[in-house]
Amino acid sequence: MSEQDRLSAEQRREESHVTQSQLLAEEMAIFHLLLQKQDEPQSKEEHAESINEVANVNDKKLTEAQAARLRQTVTISALASTLKKTASDSAPGPDGLTFEFWKHFRKRAAERKKQRKPYFCPITLIHAAFDDIEKHGLCEAAHINDGLLCPIYKKGPRDLPQNYQPITLLNTDYKLYTKWRSLLLAPVMPYLVSKDQAGFLARRSIYDNVALARMVMAHGEVKNKNGVLVLLDQEKAYDKIDLDYLWSVVRAYNIPEEWIAPVEALYAKATSKVIINGVMSQPFELTRGVRQGDPLSCLLFVLAIEPLAEMLRKSELKGIETPNSMECLITTLFADDTIVFLNCDDDFATLEQILTNWCKASRARFNIAKTEIIPFGDEAFRRDFINDRRAKPSHQRIPNNVRILPDGEAARLLGARVGNKLSPDTIWGPTLQKLEARMAFWSERDRYPDLRVQKMFADWLPAGMTQFLAMCQGMPKYIIDRVTKLQQNFIWKGSRYPTINIKQLQRSKYEGGLGLIDLHARIKAIQVMRIKRWLNGEEQPRWANFANAIIASRVTQEEEARSDEELRWNPFTQAWLPPGNSHLASHWPQELQEIMNTASKLDIALHILFPSQELRKRLPIWNHIALTSTNQRIRVKVRNLLRLETSECLWKEHGVSTVEDLERIANSRKTPLITKTRKTATATLAGTNAIKASRWNPKTPDPPNPHGNEHPTALSKKTAKQEGECAPITAPRTLISGNEIADAIRLFAPQPPSQIKAKARYEAWHNAEAAAFADSRTNPNTNVEEITAEVIAAMLVTDDDIITRHGALLHPEGSHKYNLPQEFEIRPQCSTQENNPIRPLILATIQAIDLTDQKATLIIRTTELKFASILTEKKQAEEDLDLLNLRSADAWRTLFAKVNQRSGVTKVILTSASSTEAKNLLSEASNEPENQHSDLTNDDSVERWRPKGAILSKMTQKLAYKFIKCEHPITDKETPTIHLAMARHAACEQNGSLPSNAAVWATTWSKDLKTNDQEWLWKTIHGGFKIGKYWESIRNYEQRGRCSLCDAERESMEHVLFECDIPGAAEVWEEAKSLWERNGSGPWPTGNQFGVIMAAGLMRFKRNRKRNRGAEHLFRIIVSTACRTIWNIRCERVIQEKEISASEAKVRWWSNIKKRLNVDQAMTSKRFDNLAISRQRVHDTWYNILKKDNLPQGEWIGRGVGVLVGSNSLASEFGIT
Incomplete structure (x- = not known):
């Protein structure tokens, strides 16, 4: 078509545009009405046969116990509980009633019931209506399933109805019932739907699908494993699903009729009206599809598309082999967004036939013209695939209307961008253009806003528009700098010489900043979340296997000589080193490079004071972590043993991967092993002296723990007031790790010395500490002396906002008084300033421990609930986060370390009132000279008695950001x-x-x-x-x-x-x-x-x-x-x-x-x-x-x-x- 013809066609389209709201609504209604009749089956019998064939592909069915839970009938209490979980400020349906309406009258009924006045609960009305539907079916005259269809523009020409997403506004009573039904169904969904589906299911993430696609492509390039990535596009996925097919699939999962029947009744003869600018079209009946806006629609669609995934898995397609796993990767889905992974031996025609069979049953349609294919592997394969439009000469050619992406071009995948040889500009260019345009718009719209308003916009726009892509694909440093420059220009109106630099603006307002988001720290926090997901134990995502394989395939020559590639499984839990920032890492995906750089900079590593026996058994035996800290001779001897041919038999044929597996095989008398293999296993165990002689020895039992809480009841001021005091609660020693490897990996963990001899001394030191710890536990003294100390403190805020804190210690070995320096109260409350008298209590308790024999039982009496709770019930949780959320963290660290160091038990008793002697001592404390008592909190000798850093598995992105900011403070000007x-x-x-x-x-x-x-x-x-x-x-x-x-x-x-x-x-x-x-x-x-x-x-x-x-x-x-x-x-x-x-x-x-x-x-x-x-x-x-x-x-x-x-x-x- 010539340029003249194109312009003429566009002019004719513009002349035919409809502009009146009523006509627009009617045109959109006609479009959706015709959509109901598309692809109608020519033969109902053939369609029923296709449905039956596809619906029964799945082998997964609900157990009787799971089905019994779905047989529940609606109750008033169930609806009331569901109402509490509904979101406020959501749009109402045709009747105009919002969730706030029902919540208000529900609250009013509860108040009148409490006052013993007549009341009416609106939930009873909703319950009566849906109880009748469950028993007798839907009455069409009730119009309870009517909806208003609101077209929301997505992309493409705005004059085409297919470029609008139809969101249906439904009555809130309808949504309340279907939400309750979805809450019943959601817990069993992971049992019915494979892990290939990530959409709308708990503990599954869209980021994993994107990361998996990119890691598969990178792995194929690094290992020269050729394949094809197929990105399928489904037309109007939610609107075209056949309802007969949907209910057949749902029944095939053994979901009971008691759950299906009322939902099926609500979907039967449902009607909608299109509403545009407040003007509504004529109603039209819905005979297919699930309505977007219904709380059940997402789960129903996931069930409907699962047979397609199962058909792909059971087909002749080979897919991609997952490293260090017996699994083959065929497909991943996020609702209707489907990715298919084809091996170089797989024919695209086979995939087309599977899609045709599924579409025949479901009446869905894949848009082949919008389907995109990305070949991956070695460069020659990618070039030949693009030229020949097939992987092998024996395959059929891919249709010409299917786009095959050459190197350097990107395809959109779930909001991210994938492709071969993509530059950061290709990935980030469109996002940055949108960001620059949005910031320019707001900068011109209000030319002179105050600094705080500018700060809010400088936070919202860059952070919000880059979060998803940064999470999916990483964010290079120069892109971060570019976005940071946009922030700076927005705040300072484009000045080339800002008077206050961006680093100062990123400080909190109590440090002289604006609290502007620090993008460098935020990206690191995002990467920390990626690493947390990577090391998530049994729930580790599949992309982690490919990431580990990519890293293991490119190591230094020294590391290559020390360990086999097939036994390098995880650089965080094994004793082998990734290449770091060398040229070997240049073939990694950008996000993988950033993840490993972040892990190195933030010292993310395995750090345990004393590993539990269960954890020692769960560690990988190959490249065991203990080999990091041993001398060269032992390390070489052990690794040579692990590289024997018979050792390969252990992990390949007998599945030996952990220390426990190797123990089982070595001690086996029933396992049919060849003698040579058993000898190798025995020799391997005998040869790993570095493991057996260290704190990692799996045979060493956990020391007994007399520090367990004798009284599990929680601390309570009410109990203390009623009974005078609470039962004593033990302050736990937190030296022994948990049993999960994921809980042993810490952020900002201290690294051992780099030299080999220093490493040996480091390990020997830990062994000595562990031995002393074990001895003190295995031989407890039965005749233990009990020492009781009382700590008391008070805080006074004068009328001039001056804070004074006093404290006192009443101990048999001597009493002490504390008068802390005065502080100026900050209002509003500063995050670093305490508004309680806890610090004097900490100092007093530290001194009480110093005055008490290590083996004696120390009982601390206090009236301060928060102090007692942190020292006992919350001690483990606070140490897991490195005391990040505690004020006076320096004092708490010393106190926790001293509690851990003691071989005797430390107990806390919460009392309702202090003794007269303690009160008199406290009243004298104000006469003492002011003193910070730094000598009590700066005791470096006890630092080794507490774990360092924060446990990675406990991190959230917010906590990680805060931790990173604390560890990298900004200097004062x-x-x-x-x-x-x-x-x-x-x-x-x-x-x-x-x-x-x-x-x-x-x-x-x-x-x-x-x-x-x-x-x-x-x-x-x-x-x-x-x-x-x-x-x-x-x-x-x-x-x-x-x-x-x-x-x-x-x-x-x-x-x-x-x-x-x-x-x-x-x-x-x-x-x-x-x-x-x-x-x-x-x-x-x-x-x-x-x-x-x-x-x-x-x-x-x-x-x-x-x-x-x-x-x-x-x-x-x-x-x-x-x-x-x-x-x-x-x-x-x-x-x-x-x-x-x-x-x-x-x-x-x-x-x-x-x-x-x-x-x-x-x-x-x-x-x-x-x-x-x-x-x-x-x-x-x-x-x-x-x-x-x-x-x-x-x-x-x-x-x-x-x-x-x-x-x-x-x-x-x-x-x-």
């Missing part, structure tokens, strides 16, 4: 460090207590300041304005760094506010201090005035020995208004070259103050909800500085009236009222 010191000392001079840096940063987010004032103060502390030092690093602009008015060497914010001769600055400060004096709240704070303005939010003022919060509010307003007024005058003079007189500066000052008065009065309105200011606060702030004779009789707050004292002359001269 010079300017903010100096400014923080000035602010802290200014606050200390006024209040008598030195606040922390976090307290200063918290004031930049104070609600007393307007948004632009908050941003100004934050930038001031950072030195984030384009003045002075900023211009010195920009060539040809150095002169801008000097003050043009007074010729200072370097202009700074301190110079502008207090030193410069700019007209009006001195007058503004004079007016500000004069207004403050009239308030009568004491003198203006002394000291460095630049420090005073940066610490304005920390200044405390008193009246009649009580804190004057109104004065503090006024002081922040005065300071921020004065600073902003002077700064704006300076900018007008420098940028606009506009001179402002001193009198005009005063006018601006009083005008800004008057505006703030009006704002504060208006903000007392209740319509502002959480943002509203209390009327008392406004009164305390402004009343003393308003002219009393100007106030109206009665209430004046909220009326926007009042004249400030001292503004008379200005009011008359400049018209300010």
Whole structure:
């Protein structure tokens, strides 16, 4: 077709476009009505025969116990429980009732029932309707299964109905019932559906399907194993499934009729109307398909397409052999998205015939024109396949309308992109284009948003639009840098020289940042989740087999000589080293390279203080992990034994893979082994002295654990109050690992020394510790001394927000008192600041352990529930996460290590009240000199008695991100460090207590300041304005760094506010201090005035020995208004070259103050909800500085009236009222 003909055809299409909503709705309805009649079978008998043949392909059926669960009939309690699980804010159906409607009246009925008043529960109405359907079938007049079809655009030309996804809005009572039915079916779905299907099933992931496809292709290229990836496209999959076929398949799974019949009744004679712009079409009947919007539709479709997967598995297709597994990979599915893996010996025509047979029964249709094929393997095979359109001459040629992708071109797979020789730009280009366009749109839409709004957009857009693809295919460093640059440009409006770098913005707001997402840390956290999935024990995804094989096939020559490729199964649980960043890893998929680099950088490794016997038996015997830490001679001897030909017989013929397997074979008297093989097994065991002589010896039993909890009842304040005290609970020793290998792999695990001799010493040290541990357990002393200690603590927050913590220890060997340094309370609560007296309790308990004999039983008495719970019930869980969520983590680590070190038992008793002696001791603690007691928490000698790092299997992406950020802190810059010191000392001079840096940063987010004032103060502390030092690093602009008015060497914010001769600055400060004096709240704070303005939010003022919060509010307003007024005058003079007189500066000052008065009065309105200011606060702030004779009789707050004292002359001269 020529360009002229194409343009003419497009013009004719545009002229025929329908634009009226009613006509659009009717046209869409006609399209879906005709869709019901497509591909109707010519013979019902043949169609029934096809259905019967396909439906019975599956061998899986429900057991009687599973079927019995599905026979349940609907009950009121079941519907009420399901209602709690429904999502709020979902669209209603034709009747307009939402889930919130039912929840509201359900809650109201419960309240009236509690009050013993008459009530009506709406759930009983729904139950009555669906109970009737279950017993008698559906009444068509009820219209309970009516729906509204909403077309949602997907992709392609917008004028074609097939390019819209039909989402059906159903009545909430209908969805409540079908959701309950789906909750009954969901638990048995994994038994009916093979692991090839990842869609809508628990513990299965879309990411695994993408990763598997990419790993298979990479493995084929590395190992020269040729094959073909077929990406099938199904037309209108949900809408075309034949209902007779669907119910036949469901019955073939042995799902009981009690479950099928009511669902089948709801689908029979269902009707829908298309709704567009609120206009509805005529109703049309649905005779095929499942409705998207029905909670059951996804599970029903998964059951319907499973026979296709089973037909592929049982066909003549060979598929792809999975490394280190007897399984062959044929297909994977995510709902209707189907991938077929063909061996080079498989004929595409065989696949076409299978698809035809399934489509004949289900009335579905695969779009061959949209089917894409990607050959993989060696380059010659890929080239020949594209040229010949077949893998072998004996195969039929693939149809010409099927696209075969050459190297460098990508196909979309479940939202990701796959292909051969893809560059990162090919993978990420479309996503980055969309991201740049979206950020440009929002940048132009609101040109001057405040910094926090910009931060939110800079988080949402890059993070949201890159998360999926990064999870599927990794994200190269230069792509991360490019997206980070987009973030920076968005926040700083494209400035080439941002005043505050992106690293500082990524810090939390209590560290001076904005909390901007750190993409580098986030991508590492995503990779941590991939590694967690990789090492997930029995639920390990299939792509992990291919990943292990890829890594094992390309190792260094030294490693190649030490171990066989076939015995390299997992680099995390065996003693062989992957190649790292060498050229050997260049053939790996991008995401695999990133995963291994992340594992290396974050020290993800097997780390156990003392492995349990069960874990020792489960470890792989081949390339055993113990060989990492032994000397060269033993290591070579063991590996030579494992490389004998008869050793191959062990793992191939007899399935020996773990230490336990080898023990079983070596000790067997019944296993029909050849003598030579048994001798090899025995010799292998005898030769692995490195294993038998170490803590990895499988024959060493676990030491007895007298630290088990004698009283399993949980700690309870209520129990302690009723009975005086709770039963003692033991603080567990957490030295012995669990039984799962996945729970032994840790993030940021300490690595052993690199030199061989040092490794031997490292192992010997661990052996000695383990032996001492075992001895202390196997020979417990029956006559154990009991020592009781009492720990007590208190925390006081003064009216000036000063936190004081005291503690005391009552011990037979001596009493101790603790008075911790005062802290400035941060509001809102800082994530690093404790709001409880736990730290003194930790210090007291550490000292109690030091004063007690190691073998004695130590009993700790305390009234603090949280402390007792962490030390006993939650100790294991907190150590599993390396105390990531605990404050005072340094003290907790020392305490946990000391508890682990003790051979005696440590118990905790929660009491309702402390003893009089302990209370007296605590009251004396405040007289002690302030001391942090670092000598108690910095005990390096006990560090070896606690596990290091966090258990990988316990990680979430959020926790991993937090952990990575904590392990890689950002350094402080010079300017903010100096400014923080000035602010802290200014606050200390006024209040008598030195606040922390976090307290200063918290004031930049104070609600007393307007948004632009908050941003100004934050930038001031950072030195984030384009003045002075900023211009010195920009060539040809150095002169801008000097003050043009007074010729200072370097202009700074301190110079502008207090030193410069700019007209009006001195007058503004004079007016500000004069207004403050009239308030009568004491003198203006002394000291460095630049420090005073940066610490304005920390200044405390008193009246009649009580804190004057109104004065503090006024002081922040005065300071921020004065600073902003002077700064704006300076900018007008420098940028606009506009001179402002001193009198005009005063006018601006009083005008800004008057505006703030009006704002504060208006903000007392209740319509502002959480943002509203209390009327008392406004009164305390402004009343003393308003002219009393100007106030109206009665209430004046909220009326926007009042004249400030001292503004008379200005009011008359400049018209300010």
